Amino acid sequence: MPKTELKNVIDIFCGAGGLSAGFSKAGYNIITGIDNNENSIETFRANHDCEPIVGDIQREGAISDIKDSVSQNGSNIENVDLVIGGPPCRGFSMANVRSDSAEHPLNELPARFLEIVQEINPEAVLIENVPRLLTIADGKFKESIIARLEEMGYSTTHGVLEAEKFGVPQKRRRVFFIGHKSVEPELPTQGEFKFQMPVTVKQAISDLPELPTGGGGEMRMEYSPNNSGISEYVAKMRRNEKKSIVMNHRTTRNQEKTYRRFKHIPQGGNWRDIPEDLMKNYTNRQQTHDHIYQRLDEDEPAKTVANFRKQMIVHPTQNRLLSVREAARLQSFPDDYHFKGSSFNARQQMVGDAVPVNLAYSIGKSLQNCHATSEISSV
Known part of the structure; x- marks a missing residue:
C-alpha cells in the first residue's frame, strides 16, 4: 500500500535551518539537521527542538553519525520519511562563473547528498539549489540528479520557484527537485497566506x-x-x-x-x-x-x-x-x-545563505496536498 503521509524529516546541509523552519511550520517533525559549520549548528540548535550534528557528510562514517543522532533524538533511521537539503551552491552560483566544469570540487556535493539518501532510504527527498545547476556542464548535473533518483525508485519533478509568489518579500529564484516513491510529486504554483502578495x-x-x-x-x-x-x-x-x-x-x-x-x-x-x-x-x-x-x-x-x-x-x-x-x-x-x-559576519552570511521559510513552508504543504489527493484516488 502506498505510503502517502510524510512526517519525520532529516535536513542535510541544514545551514541556519530555513528549510527545516518552513517544514516545521507546515507540520513536519524535524528529527535532526547536519552541517559542517558550527555557527549554523548553534543557530539550528537554538531554534529547533532536536540535537543537530556538526560534521562533513563527505567524511568516512557520516551515515553512522546521522543514525546515532536520529537515535539520540528518540527515533530511528527507519522512521525517516523525508530527507531535505541544499548542497552548497557556490560551485554553481553566478559568483563562480568559471565553475561550469564537472570537476569543480563543490559540484561533487549533490552526488554525495544522494549517496546519503540511498543509505537512509526515505519515502521522499527534496533537493534545493540555484537555478544555474540546471544548465551548467550542458545540463549534466540536472540529468544526473534525476537519473539517480529514478534509479533509487523515486518518481520525480523539478522546477524553478519564484520566492515572491510564496509569501517572501524578495525576488529570489531557487530550483527544487522532489522525489517520491508512492505518488507523482508536484511543486506548488503559489503560496497560500492570509496577507497580500507580493509583500513589499x-x-x-x-x-x-x-x-x-x-x-x-x-x-x-x-x-x-x-x-x-x-x-x-x-x-x-x-x-x-x-x-x-x-x-x-x-x-x-x-x-x-x-x-x-x-x-x-x-x-x-x-x-x-x-x-x-x-x-x-x-x-x-x-x-x-x-x-x-x-x-x-x-x-x-x-x-x-x-x-x-x-x-x-x-x-x-x-x-x-x-x-x-x-x-x-x-x-x-x-x-x-x-x-x-561566533561573529556578526557569520550571522549575516547564514541569513543570506538560507532558504526562505515561507517558500519551504509552501513546498511542505504542497507535498501534503499531493498525499491527500493520492489517498482520495486510491479509495
Missing part, C-alpha cells in the same frame, strides 16, 4: 527601530513605540516575540566615505549613481556588478538577498546597510528565530 520591502521591515546613520544597533532592541498599522506580514513575523524585544537588529558600521556614497543612491539605484570621485577604489567599473550598493525600493519586493554585507544592500530610506533582522524578515524568518554564532 516597506510592508516587511518598516516597523523595525531606526538605526544610527552609517550603521550600528544592538543585538536586543525594543520595537518602535508607534506600531499602529503594522502590515499583516509583520504581524505574522512577530508571532511569539515577548516583551516587545526584537533580536539581531544590528548592521555593519560603515566608514564616513561609505556613508557619503549612500547619500547619492536613490531607491532602486546602485553604485552607478555614486559620483566617480567617491568610487576611486573601484578601478574596473566594467566588471562591477549592478547589485553592488543597491538601495532597495520600498514599494517592491527586495532583490535577491545573498551576503547583504558584501553586496552592500542599502536600506530604502536610511543611509546604512540592512540589519540581520531586516534581512531575516526579507527571508521570511519570524522574529523569534534568533541567529547565533
Whole structure:
C-alpha cells in the first residue's frame, strides 16, 4: 500500500535551518539537521527542538553519525520519511562563473547528498539549489540528479520557484527537485497566506527601530513605540516575540566615505549613481556588478538577498546597510528565530545563505496536498 503521509524529516546541509523552519511550520517533525559549520549548528540548535550534528557528510562514517543522532533524538533511521537539503551552491552560483566544469570540487556535493539518501532510504527527498545547476556542464548535473533518483525508485519533478509568489518579500529564484516513491510529486504554483502578495520591502521591515546613520544597533532592541498599522506580514513575523524585544537588529558600521556614497543612491539605484570621485577604489567599473550598493525600493519586493554585507544592500530610506533582522524578515524568518554564532559576519552570511521559510513552508504543504489527493484516488 502506498505510503502517502510524510512526517519525520532529516535536513542535510541544514545551514541556519530555513528549510527545516518552513517544514516545521507546515507540520513536519524535524528529527535532526547536519552541517559542517558550527555557527549554523548553534543557530539550528537554538531554534529547533532536536540535537543537530556538526560534521562533513563527505567524511568516512557520516551515515553512522546521522543514525546515532536520529537515535539520540528518540527515533530511528527507519522512521525517516523525508530527507531535505541544499548542497552548497557556490560551485554553481553566478559568483563562480568559471565553475561550469564537472570537476569543480563543490559540484561533487549533490552526488554525495544522494549517496546519503540511498543509505537512509526515505519515502521522499527534496533537493534545493540555484537555478544555474540546471544548465551548467550542458545540463549534466540536472540529468544526473534525476537519473539517480529514478534509479533509487523515486518518481520525480523539478522546477524553478519564484520566492515572491510564496509569501517572501524578495525576488529570489531557487530550483527544487522532489522525489517520491508512492505518488507523482508536484511543486506548488503559489503560496497560500492570509496577507497580500507580493509583500513589499516597506510592508516587511518598516516597523523595525531606526538605526544610527552609517550603521550600528544592538543585538536586543525594543520595537518602535508607534506600531499602529503594522502590515499583516509583520504581524505574522512577530508571532511569539515577548516583551516587545526584537533580536539581531544590528548592521555593519560603515566608514564616513561609505556613508557619503549612500547619500547619492536613490531607491532602486546602485553604485552607478555614486559620483566617480567617491568610487576611486573601484578601478574596473566594467566588471562591477549592478547589485553592488543597491538601495532597495520600498514599494517592491527586495532583490535577491545573498551576503547583504558584501553586496552592500542599502536600506530604502536610511543611509546604512540592512540589519540581520531586516534581512531575516526579507527571508521570511519570524522574529523569534534568533541567529547565533561566533561573529556578526557569520550571522549575516547564514541569513543570506538560507532558504526562505515561507517558500519551504509552501513546498511542505504542497507535498501534503499531493498525499491527500493520492489517498482520495486510491479509495
